[in-house]
Each structure stands twice: as C-alpha cells, then as structure tokens.
Amino acid sequence: MAKRRVPVVIVAGFLGSGKTTLLNHLLSNTRGVRIGVVVNDFGSVNVDALSVAGQVDSMLSLENGCLCCAVDTAGMDAMLTKLTSADLDLVVIEASGLAEPRSLVRLVLASTDPLVEYGGLIELVDAAEFETTRARHPELDEHVRLADLVVLNKVDRVADPGRLTALVRELAGPTPVLPTEHGRIDPELLFDRVRGPEPVARQLSFEDLREEDADAHDHCHEHAHAAYDTLTVTAGALHPRRFAAFLEGRPGGLYRMKGTVYFGVPGHRQRFTLHTVGAYTRLVRSTWAAGEQRRTELVLIGSGIDPQALRAALKACEEPAPDEVDEQSMLPVLRYVES
Numbered sequence: 001m002a003k004r005r006v007p008v009v010i011v012a013g014f015l016g017s018g019k020t021t022l023l024n025h026l027l028s029n030t031r032g033v034r035i036g037v038v039v040n041d042f043g044s045v046n047v048d049a050l051s052v053a054g055q056v057d058s059m060l061s062l063e064n065g066c067l068c069c070a071v072d073t074a075g076m077d078a079m080l081t082k083l084t085s086a087d088l089d090l091v092v093i094e095a096s097g098l099a100e101p102r103s104l105v106r107l108v109l110a111s112t113d114p115l116v117e118y119g120g121l122i123e124l125v126d127a128a129e130f131e132t133t134r135a136r137h138p139e140l141d142e143h144v145r146l147a148d149l150v151v152l153n154k155v156d157r158v159a160d161p162g163r164l165t166a167l168v169r170e171l172a173g174p175t176p177v178l179p180t181e182h183g184r185i186d187p188e189l190l191f192d193r194v195r196g197p198e199p200v201a202r203q204l205s206f207e208d209l210r211e212e213d214a215d216a217h218d219h220c221h222e223h224a225h226a227a228y229d230t231l232t233v234t235a236g237a238l239h240p241r242r243f244a245a246f247l248e249g250r251p252g253g254l255y256r257m258k259g260t261v262y263f264g265v266p267g268h269r270q271r272f273t274l275h276t277v278g279a280y281t282r283l284v285r286s287t288w289a290a291g292e293q294r295r296t297e298l299v300l301i302g303s304g305i306d307p308q309a310l311r312a313a314l315k316a317c318e319e320p321a322p323d324e325v326d327e328q329s330m331l332p333v334l335r336y337v338e339s
C-alpha cells in the first residue's frame, strides 16, 4: 500500500508568544498520533529542545542559526525526508521567533519529497503583547495575514479579550482566529485522529505511555479548547465547474477541508481526495476500493463559518446527471490535481 502523505505544519510567532507551549500541548494530546518535530533554537542553551525532548518520537534540532536562513530547499527536504520516512502522522516545524514565516512556507511547498503535504502556517500571537509588538514590528500584521490559522494566545492576560480578538480578526481578514490560553488548540485542527488498522509492531509513542495516567488525560479535557466548527457533508456527484467555483470562493474562516470528491464525469470517474489548508488546495486521483460507494464526503473545519450556508453551497454543486457533463468541464478542477 502506498505510504500516506504527512502534513507538515509550521508554527510561527514572535518571541515568547507560546510556540513551545502549543507544541507541548499537541504532544501531550496526540491520542496515538505520532508527531515529528523540527525545533529551531537560538543561543547556546537549547531550552526548547530540552522541554520537548522527553515527549517526542522524532525530533530534529537546529542549534545554530535561523531555519529559514540556514536551510535551503535541499536542506529542508533532507530534514523532512528523515521525518516522513519515520512512520509519522504529522510533522511540526517550530519556527524561531525571528524566522520569516513566508520563507518557511516556501521551503515546505517547494519540497520534492512526495510524502510531504503542506499542513498550514499557524501564527501564534501573544494577546498581552500584541499592540506593543505590532508597534515595534509592523511586519507582525503581514505575518497574521499570511497565516492559515491565527492562534491568539494568552487571552488570560488581557482585560478585554473580545476587543483584542476583534482587532486581530480585522487584521487577519479571511484567516480564522482562535483565542486561546496556553496554546490549547484542538489537535484535530491539524491532524486526523482516525487511523486505519494499527500496524502489529509499532513503537510506543509518548502518548501510549501516558495512556494509563488518568490524571494527565483528564487534565486535557478540563479546559475548553478554542472554539471551532466541524461539519461533514455527504453528497452525490459534484459538477466540476460548480465545485471549482466553490473552492475558489470558499469563505474565510474555513481552515481545512478534506475528504473524497466524486465527479462521475466520463473519463474522470475515479476517486479524488481533497486536501485544503487556508488558500492551499490539492486533489489526488485514485481508484475506488472494491465495493466502495461512489459519493462525495467532505469534512470542513473552521472558525466563524456558517455551517448551514456551507452545506447548502456544497449541495448546490451536486450534479444529478454526471454522465452527461462535458469532459472539458473538468479543466477548472484538474489544475488542482497532482500528476
């Protein structure tokens, strides 16, 4: 069976915004999902690496220099390949506070490793320091706009989280903004927990070892995760042009979309697997499994989205007579299909 692609998520944010805290939160709430981490540290004492070292299955640490400056495409590929070949479900790159997120996104998108899947750029913003940091570093505005997901962290430290959330939302435009404390975002935003059958021999992950620690487990359920909506839509065949228009005009706030799409157009009756993160879209063509029902099934994840409107918009893409659809109509979706 072909190896699954591994989403590579970049976690960026100014110094002290809570990147390591978020990473530790993810690592201790994985429920069996195996995470590889690239940590990028400054200074001689590798404090961040030490704080996650006990909890991580695969970790690469750069002790000198800034990831986006020190690593070119080939260097990034070498690192990612080391991680994607290690039977992982997710790779998280923790950018240094000084790293330029745009360069890191470019490096991941330019990867030639066929197992690398762009998993999105998360920009962490320190709610307590937001206005001061922004005044000192105007590039923060651009980082927020560039992100696929903005995590407004440390809302416990501000008197009026609502005002600040509104301010960051205005700046972020269509990008979803999740106010949170201590980086407690739901890991499901970044990776799928549902896995196929477990391999018989599999090295224990940190989470497996923690499983019996009921206290630790309860702890992560005590706190409300940052609010977001998940919506599952099941439909028949979709008209390719209408679906392409839906993809192009998809509403802000929609962070991820994933699932199966069926077009049923002559010559294109295969199964298409959709993966979107922010503005990034990819479709992969494959064959249906024996007995698998030909239909569309999508999961949409976002914040501030209108689930009913999205469901209606997708239902409006349905095509009752796909056999009669002209093959040329596939062109707008074929540009998202990897050869």
Ligand SMILES: Nc1nc2c(ncn2[C@@H]2O[C@H](COP(=O)(O)OP(=O)(O)OP(=O)(O)O)[C@@H](O)[C@H]2O)c(=O)[nH]1
Pocket (backbone or CB within 6 Å): 013, 014, 015, 016, 017, 018, 019, 020, 021, 022, 048, 096, 097, 153, 154, 155, 156, 157, 180, 181, 182, 183
């Ligand atoms: N009050 C409060 N403190 C937080 C929160 N999130 C993180 N912190 C604290 O903020 C400090 C910085 O957090 P880190 O996770 O180390 O931040 P970082 O972005 O990794 O920092 P650098 O690697 O230095 O860029 C730590 O002392 C955290 O415990 C939060 O939501 N509320």
